[in-house]
Amino acid sequence: MAQLVTEWVNVTGDTSIIARESGEVWFHTRSGTKEGADPFATPMTGVGAAGSTIKLLDGAINLGFAGIENRLARPDLTLAGYIVALVGAYHTSVDTPRNLRRAAGRFNEIGRPEVAAYLEDRAREETGHDRLALKDLRALGVPGERLVANFFPEGIKPLCKRFDDLCAADYPIACIGYSYCLERIAALKQETDIDKVKVLCPEGVDATRFLRSHSCLGSEVAHVEETIAFVASLPANDRISVVRETYESAVIMAEGYNHELLKSETQMLDEIRQAVGETLPHLHSSHSSRREEDGARPAA
Numbered sequence: 246m247a248q249l250v251t252e253w254v255n256v257t258g259d260t261s262i263i264a265r266e267s268g269e270v271w272f273h274t275r276s277g278t279k280e281g282a283d284p285f286a287t288p289m290t291g292v293g294a295a296g297s298t299i300k301l302l303d304g305a306i307n308l309g310f311a312g313i314e315n316r317l318a319r320p321d322l323t324l325a326g327y328i329v330a331l332v333g334a335y336h337t338s339v340d341t342p343r344n345l346r347r348a349a350g351r352f353n354e355i356g357r358p359e360v361a362a363y364l365e366d367r368a369r370e371e372t373g374h375d376r377l378a379l380k381d382l383r384a385l386g387v388p389g390e391r392l393v394a395n396f397f398p399e400g401i402k403p404l405c406k407r408f409d410d411l412c413a414a415d416y417p418i419a420c421i422g423y424s425y426c427l428e429r430i431a432a433l434k435q436e437t438d439i440d441k442v443k444v445l446c447p448e449g450v451d452a453t454r455f456l457r458s459h460s461c462l463g464s465e466v467a468h469v470e471e472t473i474a475f476v477a478s479l480p481a482n483d484r485i486s487v488v489r490e491t492y493e494s495a496v497i498m499a500e501g502y503n504h505e506l507l508k509s510e511t512q513m514l515d516e517i518r519q520a521v522g523e524t525l526p527h528l529h530s531s532h533s534s535r536r537e538e539d540g541a542r543p544a545a
């Protein structure tokens with residue numbers, strides 16, 4: 246019988262994630278193991294398998310988010326918060342196809358057509374997602390184009406910068422780790438999360454296009470599955486880079502999302518007002534019926 250695959254990646258300091266094809270996963274610290282007796286001290290070189298690769302990738306996300314566990318914001322949902330989240334969703338998706346195509350071009354240049362083909366597929370699939378966010382904003386009576394042109398939420402900037410930089414690298418394999426992180430987190434959103442947003446929307450208004458498509462009901466689930474299978478097929482060095490970036494991206498996302506979620510309702514209404522150059526009365530009337538400390542929203 247063929248031996249089960251074991252994969253491992255050192256993600257930070259002396260912490261490594263080790264995963265078996267059978268689905269077992271654990272975090273391993275090098276300190277404490279005798280020198281020369283640690284089989285995971287050297288990078289893995291073997292083949293991957295979907296069962297272990299998914300555990301490495303998800304372990305990296307969990308480890309990345311563990312850093313904010315104690316100060317994680319858990320605000321209630323408000324319309325202003327949802328609008329800010331849609332602005333963030335727009336910015337994280339508007340350049341995605343162009344960035345992925347740039348990375349694909351580089352892989353074609355260096356003779357890795359299979360990576361280029363995967364990235365080109367993803368670029369096609371992600372095309373138009375920024376427009377879903379704009380449509381949702383418009384449906385909510387917000388001048389979406391004006392809002393996104395003048396408002397780039399502080400917590401979202403480092404995420405976008407990260408993806409730009411990863412896709413512009415000489416060897417841009419790590420951009421897959423960033424995309425995985427973003428899509429995996431989106432795919433965790435359930436129908437109940439969408440229902441909570443619908444309750445906030447005016448009667449008859451559909452403003453959940455982006456959220457639906459980036460949830461367990463939309464294309465994200467298939468994107469995540471495709472990525473796991475693709476990453477598992479890559480050589481060990483590439484898998485290591487992708488898993489490490491999944492961790493790094495998760496750290497940036499955790500900090501960035503939390504920064505946005507910690508904002509008060511007044512702060513968010515103010516940011517929206519400044520960006521569109523006018524007060525949107527329907528947002529303020531929904532605000533006045535809530536207590537200030539009821540806070541924010543779900544990241545779309």
Ligand SMILES: [Fe+2]
Pocket residue numbers: 338371374459
């Ligand atoms: Fe998307």
Ligand SMILES: [Fe+2]
Pocket residue numbers: 371428464465468
């Ligand atoms: Fe996607």
